Amino acid sequence: xxxxxxxxxxxxxxxxxxxxxxxxxxxxxxxxxxxxxxxxxxxxxxxxxxxxxxxxxxxxxxxxxxxxxxxxxxxxxxxxxxxxxxxxxxxxxxxxxxxxxxxxxxxxxxxxxxxxxxxxxxxxxxxxxxxxxxxxxxxxxxxxxxxxxxxxxxxxxxxxxxxxxxxxxxxxxxxxxxxxxxxxxxxxxxxxxxxxxxxxxxxxxxxxxxxxxxxxxxxxxxxxxxxxxxxxxxxxxxxxxxxxxxxxxxxxxxxxxxxxxxxxxxxxxxxxxxxxxxx
Amino acid sequence: xxxxxxxxxxxxxxxxxxxxxxxxxxxxxxxxxxxxxxxxxxxxxxxxxxxxxxxxxxxxxxxxxxxxxxxxxxxxxxxxxxxxxxxxxxxxxxxxxxxxxxxxxxxxxxxxxxxxxxxxxxxxxxxxxxxxxxxxxxxxxxxxxxxxxxxxxxxxxxxxxxxxxxxxxxxxxxxxxxxxxxxxxxxxxxxxxxxxxxxxxxxxxxxxxxxxxxxxxxxxxxxxxxxxxxxxxxxxxxxxxxxxxxxxxxxxxxxxxxxxxx
Numbered sequence: 330x331x332x333x334x335x336x337x338x339x340x341x342x343x344x345x346x347x348x349x350x351x352x353x354x355x356x357x358x359x360x361x362x363x364x365x366x367x368x369x370x371x372x373x374x375x376x377x378x379x380x381x382x383x384x385x386x387x388x389x390x391x392x393x394x395x396x397x398x399x400x401x402x403x404x405x406x407x408x409x410x411x412x413x414x415x416x417x418x419x420x421x422x423x424x425x426x427x428x429x430x431x432x433x434x435x436x437x438x439x440x441x442x443x444x445x446x447x448x449x450x451x452x453x454x455x456x457x458x459x460x461x462x463x464x465x466x467x468x469x470x471x472x473x474x475x476x477x478x479x480x481x482x483x484x485x486x487x488x489x490x491x492x493x494x495x496x497x498x499x500x501x502x503x504x505x506x507x508x509x510x511x512x513x514x515x516x517x518x519x520x521x522x523x524x525x526x527x528x529x530x531x532x533x534x535x536x537x538x539x540x541x542x543x544x545x546x547x548x549x550x551x552x553x554x555x556x557x558x559x560x561x562x563x564x565x566x567x568x569x570x571x572x573x574x575x576x577x578x579x580x581x582x583x584x585x586x587x588x589x590x591x592x593x594x595x596x597x598x599x600x601x602x603x604x605x606x607x608x
Numbered sequence: 609x610x611x612x613x614x615x616x617x618x619x620x621x622x623x624x625x626x627x628x629x630x631x632x633x634x635x636x637x638x639x640x641x642x643x644x645x646x647x648x649x650x651x652x653x654x655x656x657x658x659x660x661x662x663x664x665x666x667x668x669x670x671x672x673x674x675x676x677x678x679x680x681x682x683x684x685x686x687x688x689x690x691x692x693x694x695x696x697x698x699x700x701x702x703x704x705x706x707x708x709x710x711x712x713x714x715x716x717x718x719x720x721x722x723x724x725x726x727x728x729x730x731x732x733x734x735x736x737x738x739x740x741x742x743x744x745x746x747x748x749x750x751x752x753x754x755x756x757x758x759x760x761x762x763x764x765x766x767x768x769x770x771x772x773x774x775x776x777x778x779x780x781x782x783x784x785x786x787x788x789x790x791x792x793x794x795x796x797x798x799x800x801x802x803x804x805x806x807x808x809x810x811x812x813x814x815x816x817x818x819x820x821x822x823x824x825x826x827x828x829x830x831x832x833x834x835x836x837x838x839x840x841x842x843x844x845x846x847x848x849x850x851x852x853x854x855x856x857x858x859x860x861x862x863x864x865x866x867x868x869x870x
Contacts (some may be wrong), residue, residue, distance in 0.1 A: 487732050497705060498703060554715065
């Protein structure tokens with residue numbers, strides 16, 4: 330315990346703790362978007378495509394902070410192309426199979442390219458995250474993403490909810506469906522990039538789905554999914570930071586572990602309250 | 609109030625002289641991939657009428673509804689409402705999805721769903737005023753959903769779910785109601801209730817257009833029928849349209865068998 334207090338007084342620790350909270354909140358907030366858009370599978374594809382996307386970004390722009398961002402945008406394009414392929418091959422293959430092949434193919438290709446470039450350490454960070462290595466730019470990207478997400482989603486909540494509920498009815502009501510769909514996609518890509526440094530490509534998926542899924546058992550309004558998801562994400566992030574120091578567990582993995590436990594607990598509670606309804 | 613002439617405006621009742629008219633002129637539509645879904649479809653209907661779109665699977669019923677709802681731009685042809693293009697009077701048209709297309713696990717209450725119908729008047733930011741609240745409540749009451757406002761849509765019965773979507777269309781104050789397969793999945797009493805409801809909504813001055821399957825019960829629920837198979841086979845009052853000859857043409861069966869078409 331004394332170690333912990335000493336550790337927490339260091340600037341590095343405070344910065345990392347803060348980063349955990351911010352990334353947890355942003356991803357948790359946006360997990361409602363992923364849940365209501367029913368695109369968890371697609372996010373899985375994007376997070377796997379981040380690796381080849383980054384490889385492409387580095388090949389094109391050299392190694393730097395922004396090449397990671399460019400890589401993530403490229404990853405989004407790769408996924409766009411692959412979903413085109415999936416829809417074209419739908420006559421022969423179920424979406425599950427096509428997406429799985431693309432996942433692992435893209436991942437393998439990205440891994441080979443990055444290893445050939447001699448970026449072992451970086452690859453480890455991108456795969457599993459390393460919050461201590463987050464630089465000022467990474468932190469700023471995380472803050473801006475969080476602020477942008479809250480601002481945009483609050484300002485456009487009315488059309489957004491109509492669109493998320495039923496995109497065809499939204500189009501019939503005269504909403505700009507295409508702009509909304511691209512906007513949602515862009516926000517999710519930003520969230521993936523900002524949490525890549527913190528928890529890595531593999532574990533980001535958990536952060537971008539679990540918080541809202543946990544809230545879902547007790548939520549009757551989309552707004553509570555967003556804000557509740559954010560709070561769950563932030564508190565699991567902060568708790569995971571403390572736990573991972575005390576127990577010497579991997580930080581990103583601890584975060585996702587806690588989120589998974591919260592999800593299971595919420596499910597169990599909802600079953601219990603369904604079995605014993607209040608009068 | 610000039611507005612009231614063009615709307616069924618509950619707060620400011622306007623005299624209604626069956627002057628509203630939908631003209632569909634030569635609509636041809638193609639799905640991506642070049643498959644022709646509609647060929648040269650033309651018809652005309654008035655408010656106060658209920659119209660059944662009938663024909664075999666793949667005849668283009670849902671496509672025609674999608675074109676009228678503005679979801680699919682037609683290749684040629686247009687649809688006019690009182691002489692103005694439907695694209696200009698989007699809020700006059702309400703489209704109700706098929707049951708299977710709705711995500712019933714989505715966390716929204718009946719009231720929130722009905723409030724969505726006010727979006728064309730409110731836009732993204734304007735706060736709902738007393739009039740908006742009045743319309744929403746009246747839509748809920750009209751469809752017998754009073755007391756269920758705070759229920760999530762997944763907790764309703766099939767008939768209630770249907771009425772919740774109809775309430776959204778009423779809250780929109782739309783004149784034209786487009787329903788994709790509204791009777792699918794309803795039992796006999798449910799279908800009877802919906803039939804009466806759609807009839808009474810039409811009598812209040814709306815035009816109800818729905819895709820429908822059952823040739824025998826169509827005359828009970830609808831005034832007009834449009835029998836189609838990519839292009840129109842027959843159009844007019846149900847009794848005149850649903851004859852063995854035109855049914856066999858639409859369904860591709862010998863005339864003797866078509867009297868028993870499902």
